[in-house]
Each structure stands twice: as structure tokens, then as C-alpha cells.
Amino acid sequence: MADLLETWRAAFMHVMQSPQTAEPLKEASLTENLRSWTTCLTAAVVESCQSIGWQAAAKGHLLDHLPQPGQEYLNIDVMAFAQEAKGAGQDGHAGRWPMPLAAFELENDRKDDRIAYSLWKVLCLRAGLRVVFAYRPDWEQSRRLVSTVGEDVIGGMSPQERSGIEGRTLMVVGNRGEGETFPWGYFKFWVLDANLGRFEKI
Secondary structure, eight states: OHHHHHHHHHHHHHHHTSHHHHHHHHHHHHTTOHHHHHHHHHHHHHHHHHHTTEEEEETTBOBOSSSSOBSSGGGOSEEEEEOOOTTOOTTSSOOSSOOOSEEEEEOOOSOHHHHHHHHHHHHTSOOSEEEEEEEOSSHHHHHHHHHHHHHHHTTTSOHHHHHTOOSEEEEEEEOSTTGGGTTTTTEEEEEEETTTTEEEEO
16 A cells, blocks of 8 residues: 555656646645635646546546546545446456545645544545645644644544554645745655554655
């Protein structure tokens, strides 16, 4: 599953280097127009998924990969699936109702509890990769958010519950503190170490 994480992260950072993607997102951050930030980021996440051969459903991005076409499956902001032939099943393919490869929540709320809810929500899903995006104005607030949310959600789980978490769980926080090195200084990534029960910066 580490490859799944790194494959998507590399694709996402590549998409973020495109001026038509980067400029609106940076502008939304500077003006703290977080609704626009979420819209720009949603399109970038969908594009990153598509660039590595995944199919993605999101608001404004209808997907008919499942028998029930949709945009936000299970009220998840972006959900990605492998491209597989419809109707497969006997030969090892996922069939008509495949499990998602990845689930993404893009949370622009300033309240930590709302970010914690998004983390809890994706942890309830069966997916190889779960990603929660958030925004904070600077690096220190970003670090504090991840620590607080991790302690709140992961710290409340028993060792048995943590050991049952399959796949990889990632928190990505955008901040303008190091925005001059966009996108590398803008986005910070933390991956969940389920054994230790905390997020580690990568």
C-alpha cells in the first residue's frame, strides 16, 4: 500500500505544478476564500487520480463506473476506483460493485473537530488509501492541527482497533507559511503509523 500512497502523491504534486492549477489555489489561500480553495483542490485531486489511471467521482465530476452513477459516493468528497471492465467478477476483477482504491475528504473548516470528523469518516471506509485535506494559515497551526486531531481520533482507539486499520491514511495540510516554494512548501504530508497511534511527517 505504500506504493499506492507514493504513486498518488507524486501525481498530485505534478498536477500542482501546473500554473492553471497552482495560481487559483494560491490566490484562494491568500484571500482565505476557502470555498474556492476547496473547488480548486477537488479538481486537482480528481485530475491526479485520472493521471494514474484511476476513475474518480466528486462534486461536478459524475462517474458511472458503478451501476449507480454518482458524484459524492457515501458523502465522500472524492472517491477513486481502478479502471476495470464492467461486469467482471469470475476472473478476479472487482465486478459491478468494486471497493474504492482511495477516498479523499477536503475540509476547509477552521474548527479542529470538523477535521477530526473527516478523519473519523475515512477511517470507517474500506480503501487502500485515505486522505484528509485541511487548510491552516501557517506551519505551526498545521502541525498543531495534525497532532490534536490525531490524539483525538486515533488516541481514542484501542490497540486492537488500530491494528485493524488496513491501507494507508494520510493527512495533507495546505498553508501559506512557505507558499513561496509552492507546491512543496505549501503542502505538508503526514502518514498514520497505526502501531504507534500517531501521524508522522513525510
